[in-house]
Amino acid sequence: MKNTTLSIILTLLFSTPIFSQIQLSDETKKYIEYNDPVIVLKNGLLIDGKGDASKPKQTIIIKNGKIEWLGDDAKANLPKGANIIDLNGKAIMPGLVMLHEHMYISASSKEPKYPNLRQLPMSFPKMYLASGATTIRTCGSIEPYSDIRIKKDIDLGLLPGPSIELTAPYIEGKSSRFPQMKENKTPDEAAAFVNYWADQGFTSFKAYIGVDKPTLKAAIDAAHKRKLKITGHLDMVTYQEAAELGIDNLEHGFMACTDFVADKNENEKPASGKAYQSLGSIDIESENTKNFMKFLIDKKVGITSSLAVFEGNTTTQPKPNEDALNAMSPETRDYYLKNFAAIKSAKTLWDYDKAFANNAKMEKMFYKMGGLLTVGTDPTGNGGILAGYGTWRAIELLVEADGFTPLEAIKIATLNGAKA
Template sequence: MKKSIISILFSLLFSTTLLSQIQYSDETKKYIEYNDAVIVLKNSLLIDGKGGTPKSKQTIIIKNGKIEWLGDDSKANIPNGANTIDLNGKAIMPGLVMLHEHMYISASSKESRYPNLRQLPVSFPKMYLASGATTIRTCGSIEPYSDIRIKKDIDLGLFPGPFMELTAPYIEGKHSYFPQMKENKTPEEAAAFVNYWADQGFTSFKAYIGVDKPTLKAAIDAAHKRKLKITGHLDMVTYEEAAELGIDNLEHGFMVCTDFVDDKKENENPASGKAYESMGTIDVKSESVKRRIQFLIDKKVGVTSSLAVFEGATTMQPKPNEDVLNAMSPDTRDYYLKNFAAIKSAKTPWDYDKAFANNAKMEKMFYDMGGLLTVGTDPTGNGGTLAGYGTWRAIELLVEVDGFTPLEAIKIATLNGATALGFEKTIGTIEIGKSADLLIIDGDPSKNISDIRKVQLVFKSGVAFNSKKLFESVKGKVGFN
């Protein structure tokens, strides 16, 4: 089958030769601090992304966007003419690889019977890159041609942003909660849907809550026939059923898992809130839980954590972050603050906080038992989980709630993400020959995970972007564009 122009462009853009020849626009140049053929970063604390002990007084030599050499400062052979930067002990870690990202945000829907999702093609790419996310998977599109254009403009250097793995529009079933999602009435429709969007250049797929088993099976088979992967935010289909059908990944940790709903009927959505209710009462140490987790691992099904968006529905959610509020447009801020107040005082028939805690325990069990756990932002929910700021929070919560060490959380957010995408040979860790996707941090996130918020420079294929300038450029605008 003929490759689409977008697919061919995507493949070409990953070659070092073409990357070194990108002609950045004046708009993108505003945020670039360094763009030299050879850059030397010396006197750094190196966190390689593999989970090992960080090393001090390390040098990295970057040539044409790739890591050419790394090692002790005392052993470095600095090339003539290289731009040498003394980091004075600041940390270097791999660029983040985040797997549940969107180009849209939840917005007010008070005058509509439908949930409102607002595409943000200008602010969100900048914010992802500013936070250190050098590669993202969009994990569901509501404006697919907009996502294609955003990716193209970033790849051509016209606009700053991360490398984007494009997930197609959501694969829904016969009924859709969101008006932007096509309702696939038959398995044949779902297969045709997958093939159409694969032809447009999308490289992954996501099944959604209204998909039944026959529809999901058809979508999985169609994606795999194209050698593409498919994930799912499921409800009608259980995790165990999806794994048996061959799904590659599952979203939101175990928070939306319906395997433990007592009266769950095959190919039917359980009553609203039943998944949360079951997660709140489950015994996470039970053999039933361990067996299902092991089944996912045996089937090589990955799981993506998205704790930040679910924290926003707990009674223990932290007070609104000032940087987040200052980034928002006035209507976006009002929407979020109203939701925040409502959630704080809300009463539900189930214990959502306990469900959140049990989900965290199961994510840790999945990882400890050998499962591939990744992490994503999911900038939806109550409106307070933004690209960038929510990205940091999702990683912090891996430590604060799941109980991972900072080094484990960094590995989940770098190497594990790259592995899930099949890019572990080129990104995800700091190694000779890999792309120079690096973060310069004025702190030590291997000891204090919140130091990931102290990103100063984001190297994307050897080109260094100023994090502060990127964030400042969208201040007060998130929600407008």
């Protein structure tokens, strides 16, 4: 499906009214296959993104960037002068709406005090689009002005890429292991941080692992006052505490959940490894777990799955994807392969493997109980998760690990992302 949907996705993206009103650059034009006033896609396998059964032999008529008619080939009244494209049974589906994306990747670093996060402004937007992602949320920025420029250049037609919802730099607490993140010492600082980046044009926010409850509450209140949303990759604050404070979304499924750590103190990080141990040992079917899920759902807190990046730390991860390896720079490839070998040979990751398996079950339980589950790539971790390649792996794992049907996985990656 990766290869067969791309030209259709480009058709829908580049024939929209916004692009008809601007002058496209030569660079962008290289990636446009169809740009006609009237386009007919016929003989396609239609996947609507709502979880419904796929339909063969379907026609879609697009006029001036909008779908005018959709239905069986036999019932189609084809407009004169249209560019008619016979899909020959290939699939057509909505563009992916991916909600944990970045414009940077983990890279090698000889100094552990300064982890190396490398911005990739030219390759990553194209790779997201090539995978079928027509909308992404950046979910945390390390080069905010670069992210602003990337979005601007795409919106102006200067560069090809998906529609971007900009997430501001991370809202960190008093101490951060990443030098790119501002350390907010007080709740007032966090509120001022939100307001500053909202003024720069960022439309969503992400709290990070070092925030405590007062800091998180200040950030949530400041974002909501401006009618903007905030998500979180948490640690010191539990999921239930964050939901009580009004957070809109939580990242990484339940892999960042510290609610089940027995001896966790309020506003403190659990001891190293305790969160994974607790997640790997809980009873998924217990009333306690179900009540926890219901609480999040009642509070209308969404959950974003990011299985691909966590798979990279399991002993059961598959061998490296050859296409992804070929897309890496030599330095990135070397960094990733060393990490891969070390993890595959590790003897002490069983707690992590169990946590990964339970997280997958909990994601599906959350979805089946009525929670809004979305999905993202998160090109960080061990260095093997790339935009595009990791995007599809994240969706594939919804089927392989969580046990969703392919149509459910596509719904999570399209309609649910749009709802969120």
